[in-house]
Amino acid sequence: MNFENIIARTHGKVGLITLNRPQALNALNDALIDEIGRALDGFEADEAIGCIVITGSEKAFAAGADIGAMKDFGFMDVYKGNYISANWDRVARCRKPMIAAVAGYALGGGCELAMMCDFIIAADTAQFGQPEVKLGILPGAGGTQRLPRAVGKAKAMELCLTGRTMDAAEAERAGLVARIVPADKLVEEALATAGKIASHSLPVVMMIKESVNRAYESALQEGLLFERRSFHSTFAMQDQKEGMAAFIEKRKPEFSNR
Ligand code: CO8
16 A cells, blocks of 8 residues: 555554654644545455554654644634544544554644554653644544543543643553553554454454443443343354364464454
């Protein structure tokens, strides 16, 4: 896959998307987000891919939406075009698991993009924040919604209202990131984690993702019912038979994604 603003590669069963606008600290414009969407289309259609990693550069995962591209927009431009919607939603609609591997700045839309992924692995250099308030706007790609769900209302309010950034250690303590790794090991660690996920049964992994996401989108009883039905459905799968047979026979399972 050839793109101008990202690099998309496969590493075994893992799809790796590297944001590649270094001159603008990976500021997110429409072309870049469209390219992420097209790369995801390719990885989702490829049965061999079991997990996707999105990363940026050492200095910036992404320093936000492209301010130069936005600055002259009027209300009718953003309202009629539903800025932002369809192409960003593509990330959140990805059914395969996605890991954000974040080094350096993840600000504004960059933090929001990372939060659309299923979890974040952060380099010790990572900095997260929603600085939109300093530009006279508010977060528009989920920052006011996903951040409080991740870190709680008090910290989300403080971050969105002041525009301050938090470092990797604070982000981990607050529950925004799953794990911190040394910056020079970030992509290697993210690929290893993604490879582990991709070694499991893909449909089961997808069901786990759907089920965990239900915890954010439904009442507890609805979520528990969704989980139980998904659990029941695994007993119609060859991979459940294989996984349990392999355990009993003390061997590694060979999942067929069936
Ligand atoms: N947009 C466009 N260009 C950017 C952006 C950006 N968000 N961030 C950095 N750049 C550019 C700079 O203009 C500069 O370009 P040039 O060399 O041509 O002058 C280059 O990247 C390097 O940046 P700096 O020289 O500023 O680098 P520093 O190391 O001095 O500072 C910072 C790094 C602190 C990250 C600084 O660049 C900064 O504050 N950037 C802006 C951060 C920000 O405000 N982000 C929020 C943007 S608004 C947003 O994300 C809204 C989301 C809403 C929904 C999404 C809609 C698509």
